[in-house]
Amino acid sequence: MDLDLAQVRAFVAAAEELHFGRAAGRLGVSQQALSKRLARLEAALGVRLLDRDARGVGLTEPGRRFLDPARRVLDQGDRAVAAVTCTGRPLRIDVWGHLYAPMRTVAQALDGAPGLEVEPVPGRDLPSVAAALLRGESDAGFGRVHPLPDGRDAGLTHRLVRLEPVDALLSTDHPLADRDVLSPADLRGSVLRYPAAVDRLDFLTRFATRFGIEERIGSTNLGLEHFVDRIRTDPSCFSLVPADCPLPDVPAAPGRPGIRTVPLADPTPLYAWSLLWRSGPEDADPHPQLGPLLRAFAEEARRSRWLEYDPARDWLPGPDEAALNP
Template sequence: MDLDLAQVRAFTVTAERLHFGQAAAELFLTQQALSKRVARLEDALGRKLFERTGHGVELTAAGRRFLEPARELVRAGEAAVAAARLDERPLRIGVWGHLFAPMRTLRTLVDREPGLAIELGPRPGFTEAMAGLRSGEIDFGLGRTHALDEPWPPAVTRRLVRLEPVKAVMSRENPLAGVDVLSPADLRAGRMWFPAPAGRVGFLAAFAAHFAVPADFAGINLGLDPFFGYLHDHPEHFSLICADVEVPPAADLHEAALAGPVPLYAWHAVWRTHERHAVLPQLLAAFAAAARDEGWLDHDPQRHWLPEEDMPSA
């Protein structure tokens, strides 16, 4: 019998969730498409794998017997694909959160490990990066992950790799532009702006809610130059970006450090849990070395603030 790996993966994820809706979301499928894959697998095996109950779904006896070998089959398939591709291409990295300049972090790693065989490409956001991991279009992602309405998918590993201070940027005509250091509470006298819906900028939305800072999330993200140009032309607004992002002198903007507490922007790395690309261990080791040498994961709750979902694990 020739088993379809996509169908087997659909079964294993559903068996782990015991919920078709959650499994479909993890696999980036509709529930209808997921149900069809499971039904075709059951037809091929000649056995029912799930029993629908009033409370959801449960594995049948055949489903319980099939689960662990099915997991092994999925792992073997992923390992086979990784082995076949190993010598043919670099590790493909997708990045998002472009106004916070994720390339700076990767440039630091490449400077530390110049032999890293990586290939970079932008992703519109976290959801698109997760879809790229699932489809195999990318092998690794770097950006801020969002809160999920369900447990983190076991097929994807997530790791906090950097906590970066942010600063306020604004027109020199902004009423807040008279000082070089502001507290988050000071920002309540202004109005924060960012060119994206609040749902795509979880850090800024959480910051605004926590410190009661008025905020407008509107507009289109066209890159740093239009971003700086908007702030220059709209002195009623300020925005937040990572402290190391360079503001060109031609932008003619005021920059203010934040303190009391210092907000930290969290960068996460995500990759397929069973990824076997040879460059992955080198890249993770480079992240760990940079965190150790440059304090990328330093966090003091008395001096820093970041959203609860970004808190480092104890």
Template sequence: MVVTVDLDLGQARAFVAAAEELHFGRAARRLFLTQQALSKRIARLEDALGVALFHRSGHAVELTDAGRRFLEPARAALRAGDRAVAAARTELRPLRVDVWGHLYGPMRTLRAVLDDAPTLAMELGASRDLPTAVDALTRGSIDLGFGRVHAITDHALTDHTPREHAGAGGGLAPSFAHRLVRLEPLDVVLHPAHPLAGGGRVRPADLRGSVLWCPAPLDRLDFLRRFAGRFGIAAEAAAANLGLEPLLERPRTDPRYVCVLPAEMVLPADAGLRGVPLVDPTPLYAWSLLWRGEPCAAGRDLQRAFAETAARRRWLEYAPGRDWLPDADHARLAGSVVRHGW
């Protein structure tokens, strides 16, 4: 006789969080529960299943054999539940997408995709940075994020995102996935009196005699930190990111300073600065879609629209030697979906 168990998704979610964190306190914070409430949900699930899912020893938690067998089916059940909820809500609201990396103009890329797919209903919001978008995805206040995905430093986490959202090496928890959708070439922005301003192109190594001016401290700017380190360029930073025009004020008043911005970005008419292509190699800024769990139908439509626009506009072209990407971005090439951190 087969015993039927009505699986409680709240209990299953508590189990999956605890299994991924192997720490009840972190799992409880991830789900915005008290540790006592999380423990009760798991205990009720174990009673319903008739098996122990965890070995508990003091503060240490390990999965039992039954827990390991149950983990992937439980994840699948949660994904199915998320799809069911999303299907019921599809007609009630547009897709909610947050962007970050505002200085590099993420809306230019989104606008190109929406021009190609005008029937997509989307509600756009703004996250301060990747950790803020991760927090919004965890809370369910957005469906997808769009920006540069990178390892999250502990410094960034302490400000606005709980540490349990990140895994080893700054990667995200296994419930997150992301897909690279655009590689955007960058220009160097120079004062007309800068020694390199007269040429038609500049090599990154040629900037070693200049100062890279950054919009915020480098521990918050993964790409610029890696770019400056790779090519041996001295860097200084403003205390806070106040936008494009305040950023350009430094190279406008002091020719020693330069900025790095997307090649397609239009500089203010009165900036008095030059944008010169970077070559040998050309640095590329990697834009990605980020989501948690299984994307809803509208989210999958957006992913397809990005893939079609990227193919038509050749957004993912990359040639080793000719172009440069930070090492962590190589795994995201060819449109591959990356899960379980990076």
């Protein structure tokens, strides 16, 4: 039999998301169209690939056996299309949120998918990356996505790929610096220092509002080393950094404070990293490498357990939680 790649793509998306709404959004089609493609594929194969019941979506045993070969079929199909439609231009991915070192996450996903031709490019911030995507100057973006005012993100879709625990960054002279773990509520008496202007860091603002951090101060973004030094020399303030974010070394010296990170718990705030791309039925996959890139991130998320979330234990800003459970 001849496989219909659109049907195979619908199955792989549903199998990876285990949610028809998320799978349909990822492909830029309606949920009804996705269901029809899956039904036609199952009818052609003569087996049921997915179980659907009140508890959600799950893979059947034939579905589990079909998944890996189906991914390989899609990869080969993408490469065949690229051979005649792409003139060797790699997929351009604009990356923002540089003080939180997003490239380490991109690199980890790409390491597990050799052969992807991707060109990471520094982006200034989410609004500028969104504008570049809508103009067709970029193929994808990577960073934290949040709603933009005036509908400036209309025509774009995104997919969460990593939820990273966040630590408190403190001077060693801070009154809480000797604690092994902190609750966000413990920080209410401290000043939250932003690494840029206050109105440009949505995650920190939502954190401060949720946990009652009233004193907030912005900074000029002169890089991570400069920002860490500002934290080091001000024992009244703190900031937040992803747990795996590499920090510059602060040499020890007599009488000179250092810095330390303290894990947060009860609840643990999570920073949401997403892939962002232009959506729409007519250009849902504008670059041949976008599909393989999405699958590379999905595979690494499964392998590294990047999307674990327990609402009784963790905290996500409202838009991030909605994206996880649309």
